[in-house]
Amino acid sequence: MTKRWVPELLAPAGNLEKLKVAILYGANAVYLGGQKFGLRSAADNFTYEELEEGVRFAHERNAQVYVVLNSFLHDKELDELPEFLEFLESIGVDALIVSDLGVITTIQNHCNIEIHLSTQASCLNVYAAKMWKEMGVTRIVLGREVSLKEASKIKKETGLEVEMFIHGSMCMAYSGNCVISNYTQGRDSNRGGCAHSCRFEYSLDFEEEQKKAYFMSSKDLEGIRVLPEFIDCEIDSLKVEGRMKSHHYVGTISKVYSDAIKYYEKEGHLLSEDMKEWETELRKITHRDYTQASLIEPAGADSIYTERLHDENEYVVVGVVLDVHEDDHLVIEVRSAFRPGDTLELVPFSGPSQEIEVSFATTIMDEPYEKTKPGYLVKIPYVKEAQKWNIVRARLS
């Protein structure tokens, strides 16, 4: 039997805990930022020590780590880059995601780490991709503006790896070419400060009538139903947006897409009962209405969503499993308060969620709680399939 193409699933890692959650829930690679030079100033971003631990954790589990250096830098900032590059090479970072030609030159002068071209550079065609290849780029991250057909052509005609977004929030502007946030909030979207102004509610005065709406807020990308097309086009890497999103989001998306990729690899189709389960899971995380953006057809007015119906958290993470005492109890670190009598849900690394009836909740010294508090270590009933780092969540009433 011919072996089927298997793409890489690339998840966002906003901090060290999210890196671990993403990899344990099935991501093959993560992308993250250091304290400088990336475009997500509000993400926790990794210190040198955390970067070293993150790379070690990933490599022990055959996962890759890509560091985002996609700001456009001034000369003074470029002077500070070589020391960081030498550190990244010393800890074995697998690739750097870059937009600026000056940054590419600096990388080539100071280390031998692979270079991936960021979506910020807006590479949309074969000719541009060939130029980037000549400059030493090995992979192109294509923007949401590019269709699967175009991506496949770029891959075939250049021999470059291609990476495409499969899930997450989207800019309503061309990737990397937006100043709405600079103009409305004084926050520079091209230097990590985007306030997501396009997603705000605005009002329009029209013939003495005032209309309020989210005129520019794009729906979120959801590619699960077109996953077979991504795989058949041999897209090298499927990227999930969201370095600033929660570890519930990171864990859920990593698990759903990794399970679906494995199912397709084995069966050659996604006509599965599991599809309903996967889509239900994707609706348990914070999201706007979903769209397939420009992947198959050009995006139209229906890719903007005007009603804010689906962005409430249906579920909240109440804790993370830190220890499993088989057939007896779990120790969890509480993230959100709960009480004995509540019903929680454990999210295993693979397979369906497991209900936990909280018949008891005690301190690790076995003193009972009436209500737990964030940050506390709490014993709750054991549930089969539980493993360290599993997410425990509860439905919001």
Ligand code: SF4
């Ligand atoms: S304001 Fe909206 S379109 Fe512009 S960079 Fe931010 S998220 Fe993207």
